[in-house]
Amino acid sequence: MRKKAILVLMVAVVSMIGGLASCKGAEPVTSYKIGAILAQTGNYAGLGLQSLEGIQVIVDEINDGGGINGIPVELVVYDDKSEATEAALAAKKLVDVDKVHVLVAGTVTTLSMSIVPVGNETETPTVILSGTSLLDDQLGNWVFRPMGEEANYSTMVLNYLSQDLGISKYATLIENSGYGQGGKVYLPQLNPDYNTTIVEEQYFDPGATDVAPQLTNIKNSEAQAIFIWGSSPTAAMAVKQAREMGILLPIMATPPQLDPRLLESFGQYYEIEPSLIAITAKSDVWQQLPDSDPDKAMCREFAELYQAEYGHPPAMWSLLGSNIIQFIEDGLKRANADPANLEAARSKLRDAFETTENLNILVGVYTMSPQDHFGAVREKMVLVNFKDGKLVYLP
Numbered sequence: 466m467r468k469k470a471i472l473v474l475m476v477a478v479v480s481m482i483g484g485l486a487s488c489k490g491a492e493p494v495t496s497y498k499i500g501a502i503l504a505q506t507g508n509y510a511g512l513g514l515q516s517l518e519g520i521q522v523i524v525d526e527i528n529d530g531g532g533i534n535g536i537p538v539e540l541v542v543y544d545d546k547s548e549a550t551e552a553a554l555a556a557k558k559l560v561d562v563d564k565v566h567v568l569v570a571g572t573v574t575t576l577s578m579s580i581v582p583v584g585n586e587t588e589t590p591t592v593i594l595s596g597t598s599l600l601d602d603q604l605g606n607w608v609f610r611p612m613g614e615e616a617n618y619s620t621m622v623l624n625y626l627s628q629d630l631g632i633s634k635y636a637t638l639i640e641n642s643g644y645g646q647g648g649k650v651y652l653p654q655l656n657p658d659y660n661t662t663i664v665e666e667q668y669f670d671p672g673a674t675d676v677a678p679q680l681t682n683i684k685n686s687e688a689q690a691i692f693i694w695g696s697s698p699t700a701a702m703a704v705k706q707a708r709e710m711g712i713l714l715p716i717m718a719t720p721p722q723l724d725p726r727l728l729e730s731f732g733q734y735y736e737i738e739p740s741l742i743a744i745t746a747k748s749d750v751w752q753q754l755p756d757s758d759p760d761k762a763m764c765r766e767f768a769e770l771y772q773a774e775y776g777h778p779p780a781m782w783s784l785l786g787s788n789i790i791q792f793i794e795d796g797l798k799r800a801n802a803d804p805a806n807l808e809a810a811r812s813k814l815r816d817a818f819e820t821t822e823n824l825n826i827l828v829g830v831y832t833m834s835p836q837d838h839f840g841a842v843r844e845k846m847v848l849v850n851f852k853d854g855k856l857v858y859l860p
Contacts, residue, residue, distance in 0.1 A: 494805040496532075496539040497566050497797055499524070499790070500559030502580060504572040507547025508672045508697050511724045512782045516571035516594065517542065519786025522774045523794070533797045536804055541565060545572070549579035556580035560587045566802075566810050567793055570594060571786050573696045574643035584608045588808075590796075590815040592789050594782075597647035601839045609818050609838045611792040611831050612785065615647040615719075616655065618744050618846045622717045623652075623659040625742065625848055625859070626690055630715060636665035636688035638679055638703055640695030648694035648719075664688050671697035680707050690715040693722070701727040704741055705734040718743040720781045723849075723856070732854060740850040742859070746784050746828060747845045753858035760845050767827055784827050791826040792818075 501520055504513030524540050527533060541563050545552035552570060559565045560583065568584055568591040570577035577593035578600060584591030585605035598614040626632045637652060639645045645668070656662055665686035667679035676699065683691060691707065691714055693700050701722045707714075716739075721727075723745050728735070735741040747754060751764035767787065771779040779787075800817035802810035821833040821840060833840035848859040 494564075494807070496537045497804050497810075498539045498541060498563065499567055499569060499793065500556070500563055500565030501540060501542045501569040501571060502545050502552050502555045502559070502576070503542060503570075504547040504576060505544035507545075509547040509572050509576065511698070511726045512696065512721060513545075513547070513572040515724065515780045515782035516786035518775055519771075519779065519783035519788075520569070520571060520790050522771055522783075523787045523790035525774065526770065527790075527794060533794060534801055538794075538797075545570075545576055547572070547576070549575055552576045553579045553583060556583040556591075557587075560589050564807055565589070566797075566804065566807065567592065567814060569789055569793070571789060572782075574600070578603070578643060581605060581608050588815075589811055590818060592793060592818075594785050594789060595643070597644055598839060599647055599650055600643065604838045606835075607815055609792070609833065611788060611824075611826070611828070611833075611840065613828060613844045613846060614839070614841055616651045617841075617844055619648070619651055619655055620658075621744060621846065621848055622692065622742070623655055623661055626715075626717070627659040627661055630690065632689045632715070633661050634664045634687050635661060635690040635692055635717075636667065636683040636686055637663055638667045638669065638676065638683065638691060638693045638695075638700075640697060640700060641668050641670050642696065644696045644719075645694055648692070652692070669695070669699055669703070671695070671699060673699045674702070675706075676703045677706055677710065679703075680710055680712060684710065684712050688714065690717065692717045694719050696721040698724075698727060698730075701731045705731050708734045708737045713737075713739070715739045716741050720744050720746070720846075723749065723781050725777075725780050732851065735851040736853075740852065740857075742848055742850050744846055745781055745849055745856070747847055748779060748784055748827065749781065750847065750849055750856050750858040763825075763827065788826050788828040792821070792824065792831070795821065795824050795826075 543555035570593045574595040577595045584607045591608045639648045748764040754761045796817040800813040802813040824831045829844045830842040831840040849856040
């Protein structure tokens with residue numbers, strides 16, 4: 466197994482290098498620099514560390530293959546500590562001090578959106594991981610979001626509730642966050658198409674350690690199922706508390722609840738009948754996909770690459786991190802910019818992103834334009850439940 470060091474720059478090191486540069490003159494720029502801001506500590510560390518592995522494995526693959534148009538990729542990583550202010554400060558440093566060609570925010574919506582002003586104000590192409598499309602009109606001219614759209618994958622859950630389970634009334638337990646806002650807005654809009662109704666709405670804060678009061682309200686309602694929507698570990702803990710309280714309604718969950726650490730801690734509660742039903746990427750269950758599935762080969766190739774690098778299978782956020790780098794790789798190839806001319810390279814890369822057309826990568830197929838910096842044409846998501854410690858694909 467290869468072990469590649471991830472470049473993390475500390476203030477003292479940057480200062481020392483700056484001092485040396487002033488004596489010797491600036492070193493020539495011979496690589497494309499990607500500045501990644503990820504939660505490695507704090508509430509969202511589980512997701513951020515997955516994303517970092519996904520980012521690194523594709524960067525390694527690019528460099529092992531000779532770089533992009535013969536130019537290597539250099540990865541510079543900062544920990545935002547799961548704090549939006551820290552993320553914005555790190556983005557500013559990556560642009561002004563590290564002179565990166567492109568910024569990446571790869572953990573959750575709140576952290577990603579905090580660097581959007583930096584990307585736009587400094588005219589640095591920026592690619593973010595965000596689970597909500599509600600904020601797509603705030604991306605500006607320099608920020609791109611090649612991710613999924615909750616309005617699309619929510620339909621899978623509502624269709625399953627209505628058609629497979631025969632359920633029309635459900636409760637929501639939604640995180641107070643940018644990601645949670647998507648559930649609050651889109652589910653009521655989608656309900657009429659599936660003859661479903663929200664009969665009880667409850668909310669929780671990221672990092673909360675007790676949601677028993679919210680679950681009690683749900684238990685006393687007319688709800689026939691629960692849709693838990695969140696990106697922090699509290700959402701997974703809610704499943705445990707619900708089962709311990711004797712709530713045996715079907716529970717639906719969003720992709721972050723499939724974090725391997727959460728599966729290890731709460732998986733036994735996910736399996737209590739009726740098993741938790743969750744949304745995830747196809748690559749999580751690629752072995753179970755039919756051979757006719759057009760994405761199976763790509764999913765298998767990525768899973769094998771990732772397993773060889775880290776000794777364990779990829780998780781959802783690993784996939785999202787890799788997806789970001791694949792999107793950037795495509796843009797850099799087409800921009801074919803001189804890395805030494807930073808301002809021109811950033812501009813060319815932004816223009817290349819805006820002309821992305823039918824790019825088929827891990828999470829979806831994307832076509833972008835100056836007016837559309839989201840651009841999803843097709844997403845690659847499925848529903849799963851849980852049995853004997855494993856994810857089970859629900860066709």
